[in-house]
């Protein structure tokens with residue numbers, strides 16, 4: 001296991017980058033703590049694979065350094081980095097048994113006899129593969145093969161880190177949930193540094209203690225799932241995480257008030273004069289915007305639609321013509337399309353050019 005330091009790390013696929021746009025990974029500094037469960041989350045093309053390939057040694061960064069436990073590994077190839085990787089598609093030897101597949105990475109490291117046998121059986125047990133140990137790889141389903149790939153990634157106790165690149169892509173939807181929870185349990189049981197790349201927020205939020213959210217080649221927030229939900233550091237995080245995502249509205253902010261289309265919205269924190277050139281917005285998640293009968297206080301809105309999402313009902317409303325989503329309390333009945341929106345001031349955040357502005361505490 002290792003702590004991984006990324007120091008002023010950036011990558012451009014073009015030889016002489018001139019502007020930020022030329023970087024697939026904009027220069028950043030970040031620490032992956034030893035034993036942590038991290039997810040690298042972001043949409044297609046945001047730079048996840050580029051970053052993962054730099055950590056694994058498949059790609060040499062155009063700028064900056066990668067350190068494993070303080071040792072500079074930037075120029076070392078994958079084989080010299082002592083990491084395990086699990087890819088989207090299973091890597092399983094068809095002619096070998098499940099046991100041999102799991103034992104293979106250990107044998108390669110010189111392990112033999114009882115310690116090898118104990119570790120193979122431990123990992124097989126954790127992945128529910130004990131009954132399959134004597135079956136050949138070729139006779140297994142895609143799901144089972146990917147479980148073995150996971151096992152082969154997890155089996156070596158001495159790895160600096162295990163890198164997972166969208167490992168559940170080929171897994172049947174109903175098994176995904178099971179494997180996701182299992183990976184989380186495996187992380188607890190095995191105390192390994194794990195980095196899990198995905199574009200799927202559910203996978204990231206269930207697996208990781210800390211999620212690194214990427215957007216357009218930049219790390220926009222590193223935080224626990226709850227922090228990403230309650231305090232998105234960037235409007236992108238607000239949109240990307242949550243369903244529906246955070247409401248973002250253009251606003252004028254001064255002191256403890258935001259003005260949106262002539263209505264005043266109270267803020268928990270105070271804001272100094274904000275840069276006149278920046279685009280100022282407020283963001284509030286639907287979970288912290290509650291619909292109430294017209295005249296109940298809050299800001300007046302027009303209800304356009306109610307969506308029943310099973311456990312909750314979401315209202316699509318307009319505030320001064322701006323679309324928003326809000327939570328509908330179970331017992332609310334509306335007469336007509338006029339209503340009020342009650343916003344939790346502690347959960348209304350202010351953004352300048354997309355980035356969270358820290359207000360002054362109450």
Ligand SMILES: Nc1ncnc2c1ncn2[C@@H]1O[C@H](COP(=O)(O)OP(=O)(O)OP(=O)(O)O)[C@@H](O)[C@H]1O
Pocket residue numbers: 013024042043044045046047048049050051199
């Ligand atoms: N070998 C390459 N040469 C030039 N540009 C590349 C290369 N690989 C990736 N890119 C570009 O770098 C950017 C980041 O790509 P990357 O594959 O790292 O993103 P990603 O988040 O992993 O996306 P996906 O989930 O689709 O794999 C994209 O604009 C992509 O087109």
